[in-house]
Amino acid sequence: MKLIYFLFITFTVYFSGLTLMGYQNLNQILFSDIHNNALGVYFKEQISDKAIHDYKQQLVKNFPEADIKYWSPAEQYQDFVQTNMTSLEQSLNPDDIISTLPGYIEIKFITQKEYQSAIQSNLFKNEIVDSVATNNSWSDKFSSIVLFFNVSGKFLFLFIFFSTAFIIVTAVRLISQMRIKEFYVRHFLGQSYFEIYRPTATLIAALSVVAYIAAMALVFISYILLKSKASGQKDLFFIYKKISFLSTDSILILAIGLIVVVAISLVLSFKKVSELLEEN
Amino acid sequence: MVQLKHIYKTYHSDKHVLRDLNFEPQKSQFYVVSGPSGSGKTTLFKILSLLSTPTSGEIYINGKNIKSYSYGDQAKYRQGVGIIFQDYKLIEDINLYENMVLPLRIQKKSDKEIHQKAAYYSEVLDLKEILSEFPQYVSGGQQQRVAVARALINDPSLILADEPTGNLDTANTQIILNLLQQKSRSGAAVVLATHDENIIKSQLGTSLRLAEGQLQL
Numbered sequence: 001m002k003l004i005y006f007l008f009i010t011f012t013v014y015f016s017g018l019t020l021m022g023y024q025n026l027n028q029i030l031f032s033d034i035h036n037n038a039l040g041v042y043f044k045e046q047i048s049d050k051a052i053h054d055y056k057q058q059l060v061k062n063f064p065e066a067d068i069k070y071w072s073p074a075e076q077y078q079d080f081v082q083t084n085m086t087s088l089e090q091s092l093n094p095d096d097i098i099s100t101l102p103g104y105i106e107i108k109f110i111t112q113k114e115y116q117s118a119i120q121s122n123l124f125k126n127e128i129v130d131s132v133a134t135n136n137s138w139s140d141k142f143s144s145i146v147l148f149f150n151v152s153g154k155f156l157f158l159f160i161f162f163s164t165a166f167i168i169v170t171a172v173r174l175i176s177q178m179r180i181k182e183f184y185v186r187h188f189l190g191q192s193y194f195e196i197y198r199p200t201a202t203l204i205a206a207l208s209v210v211a212y213i214a215a216m217a218l219v220f221i222s223y224i225l226l227k228s229k230a231s232g233q234k235d236l237f238f239i240y241k242k243i244s245f246l247s248t249d250s251i252l253i254l255a256i257g258l259i260v261v262v263a264i265s266l267v268l269s270f271k272k273v274s275e276l277l278e279e280n
Numbered sequence: 281m282v283q284l285k286h287i288y289k290t291y292h293s294d295k296h297v298l299r300d301l302n303f304e305p306q307k308s309q310f311y312v313v314s315g316p317s318g319s320g321k322t323t324l325f326k327i328l329s330l331l332s333t334p335t336s337g338e339i340y341i342n343g344k345n346i347k348s349y350s351y352g353d354q355a356k357y358r359q360g361v362g363i364i365f366q367d368y369k370l371i372e373d374i375n376l377y378e379n380m381v382l383p384l385r386i387q388k389k390s391d392k393e394i395h396q397k398a399a400y401y402s403e404v405l406d407l408k409e410i411l412s413e414f415p416q417y418v419s420g421g422q423q424q425r426v427a428v429a430r431a432l433i434n435d436p437s438l439i440l441a442d443e444p445t446g447n448l449d450t451a452n453t454q455i456i457l458n459l460l461q462q463k464s465r466s467g468a469a470v471v472l473a474t475h476d477e478n479i480i481k482s483q484l485g486t487s488l489r490l491a492e493g494q495l496q497l
Contacts, residue, residue, distance in 0.1 A: 181369070181371065184369070185369050187331070188363055189430075190386060191355065191386045
């Protein structure tokens with residue numbers, strides 16, 4: 001039963017967290033470096049500046065130069081420092097980070113038609129190109145989900161809140177019901193509610209904390225994989241740095257969420273134990 | 281000591297289990313309560329131990345109305361009441377030794393005192409060999425004796441015994457009745473509910489009959 005409670009909380013918080021983080025981050029994750037009607041051409045590692053310059057000149061023959069921008073690893077790093085980097089990451093050696101970043105070229109298109117036409121062409125294929133990331137197909141479909149989250153986010157949060165509360169109540173009731181005979185014996189032997197309830201409350205709080213942390217870890221991993229899928233970028237460390245998951249706001253939300261989950265668990269378990277003892 | 285005044289207890293709108301019941305057990309007294317099944321003996325015990333609230337009437341403890349009692353006060357009072365239930369009510373997740381000493385653990389008695397009292401009752405009730413067992417693996421009679429030991433181990437001032445000898449042979453029945461009498465002589469009020477005609481006729485103390493919701497001599 002303890003395992004079932006753990007799984008209940010884990011998956012509830014996991015899906016809640018996924019939605020919450022989605023609401024906060026998905027636009028940024030999907031489109032932070034790939035804007036609408038834009039694509040990114042990622043280069044393989046250890047490509048010389050000259051080779052990239054030559055490749056860019058090839059592109060200029062087909063697209064306006066103003067719409068083509070090369071992001072060197074150093075520029076990406078600077079951009080990231082200004083926007084998303086945590087104090088922990090700032091303490092790392094910049095060279096260590098920069099050396100892991102592949103350079104890429106971003107091309108913006110004014111119209112959807114030009115964009116679609118470019119994707120269907122073979123213009124980007126080259127031996128120095130590792131991958132071409134578009135916001136087409138899979139990510140297009142996902143953007144509609146993002147839109148749905150944005151539109152119905154508040155309703156979704158309400159639904160998740162009540163679902164979570166229902167699952168916690170059910171789990172607490174099951175755990176309390178299993179131990180009611182022991183509670184009753186302790187009750188008639190003169191033990192106080194607090195003393196009767198403490199071992200169960202400790203267990204429920206511990207399970208809630210572990211499950212919550214596990215759920216948040218799952219959310220985090222999911223986001224990295226999601227980003228990987230959306231951008232075609234295979235370097236997960238690079239993806240990690242682009243996610244604002246560890247921003248101050250996110251950490252605050254996670255901490256408040258943890259406190260709320262534990263508080264709800266404790267209040268409900270205490271209430272349930274009191275009710276069961278009164279009924280008997 | 282506890283005092284019940286004009287107690288009514290109604291479980292369904294048309295069924296009064298207790299009706300204008302008055303009772304005040306006295307120190308060093310032994311009461312034998314008899315009555316048919318469903319006459320309200322268990323309900324009376326629950327009210328005496330504050331495990332159940334009467335539908336109407338007043339309960340006083342040492343002259344103080346329990347309406348002014350907090351939950352903590354009620355729990356404290358209950359620590360001075362030893363209850364033996366018909367169905368033993370042992371905790372299945374802990375062994376018989378821990379079941380027996382549970383009241384002392386709740387009252388945070390020293391290990392030395394716990395050990396001494398456990399040794400005494402396991403000797404008197406012949407429990408030594410089974411104390412490491414769990415309740416579900418011993419007989420009903422053995423569970424009954426552990427339940428008796430648990431009720432007496434903290435020297436309660438009020439002992440409520442609901443059919444305490446129901447599953448016991450003659451020898452063990454006599455041992456438990458002797459123990460209860462000994463407790464009564466040392467100052468506790470003992471209220472014993474039974475169907476056993478032999479116990480009722482044995483004139484252990486004041487014989488009471490619970491009928492039509494009232495205690496009658």
